[in-house]
Amino acid sequence: MWTSTAMKSSNPGPSVDDLIRLHQGGDLAQALLISVEAPSQPAVLQRLAHSILCEEGGSPDCRCRSCQTPLANHPDFVELAPTSARTIRRDEVEEAVAATAAGPLWSPSRVIVVRPAESLGREAESYLLKHLEEPPAYVYYLLLTEVPDAMIATIKSRCQVWRMGEHAAEDTDLARGVLQDISSQPLTMNQVVRAAYWAREQYRLTGREHWLSLWDTLSEAFRQLEANGNDELARAQILRQWPMGETR
Ligand SMILES: [Zn+2]
Structure with a gap:
């Protein structure tokens, strides 16, 4: 490949x-x-x-x-x-x-x-x-x-x-950039969708499990935003799951 x-x-x-x-x-x-x-x-x-x-x-x-x-x-x-x-x-x-x-x-x-x-x-x-x-x-x-x-x-x-x-080799910087986007106020559904799309592509290209977990978390965050707009809860979940430090 x-x-x-x-x-x-x-x-x-x-x-x-x-x-x-x-x-x-x-x-x-x-x-x-x-x-x-x-x-x-x-x-x-x-x-x-x-x-x-x-x-x-x-x-x-x-x-x-x-x-x-x-x-x-x-x-x-x-x-x-x-x-x-x-x-x-x-x-x-x-x-x-x-x-x-x-x-x-x-x-x-x-x-x-x-x-x-x-x-x-x-x-x-x-x-x-x-x-x-x-x-x-x-x-x-x-x-x-x-x-x-x-x-x-x-x-x-x-x-x-x-x-x-x-x-x-600079993928860590990229992960940081997307994370920065997610960390900005307020968290929007659009940002979550973009990050989820990106995480899915990372999984598709690298086959590494943590991108798949992140994709799940982002999907869950999206559902929460959609249901009650609690962006703090959604953000906390994403940050907990973010694969920083092991993006390679
Ligand atoms: Zn042609």
């Missing part, structure tokens, strides 16, 4: 094939923050974006028009990269987002890539933030970065965060 280079790490994290499988199963979020070393970014992007854009389900040897077209020439693909002053500007993000309003031209989806995501200027970041929350059903945001911790917490919390290869 894992690539041989990723096996060097004790927790290799997902491979690009895992992400493609999630997409094909309808389980890939539309806003992704992918932590991966810069030299590997083009290859990850190439495979994942092509699979999302494929007009025939994304099989590896597909010869559809979208699979045969270089990403840079694909009408449903936009890559935002720093131009002036090594920063991605707000107007550049605005333009890319505005272009998605018309819907895809060739593919089932449109893909907006931000690379490297840490180059987003502050205003660009806050503009993008609004659009990451509820993108149109056909839009995927792929934010690629080498330094996920340089991203503001609100961006991270709106994205499904994946750490690939060596970056998977």
Whole structure:
């Protein structure tokens, strides 16, 4: 399941094939923050974006028009990269987002890539933030970065965060980030659902039992919030169960 280079790490994290499988199963979020070393970014992007854009389900040897077209020439693909002053500007993000309003031209989806995501200027970041929350059903945001911790917490919390290869070793930080989100006041059902979704993916990818227990706890917390809105009780339960210190 894992690539041989990723096996060097004790927790290799997902491979690009895992992400493609999630997409094909309808389980890939539309806003992704992918932590991966810069030299590997083009290859990850190439495979994942092509699979999302494929007009025939994304099989590896597909010869559809979208699979045969270089990403840079694909009408449903936009890559935002720093131009002036090594920063991605707000107007550049605005333009890319505005272009998605018309819907895809060739593919089932449109893909907006931000690379490297840490180059987003502050205003660009806050503009993008609004659009990451509820993108149109056909839009995927792929934010690629080498330094996920340089991203503001609100961006991270709106994205499904994946750490690939060596970056998977930083999973503890990610768990801390999601925990921070849960610890904020007041606890909302939306936060619990997001954390539960994340815990389930961790279980799916690592097979480690504590993610499954956390998923159960989060589901229980959700039921409590739904029943009587007692967020303190729900929060206490989650914090008790949180697998900090053994996230690897
Ligand atoms: Zn195809």
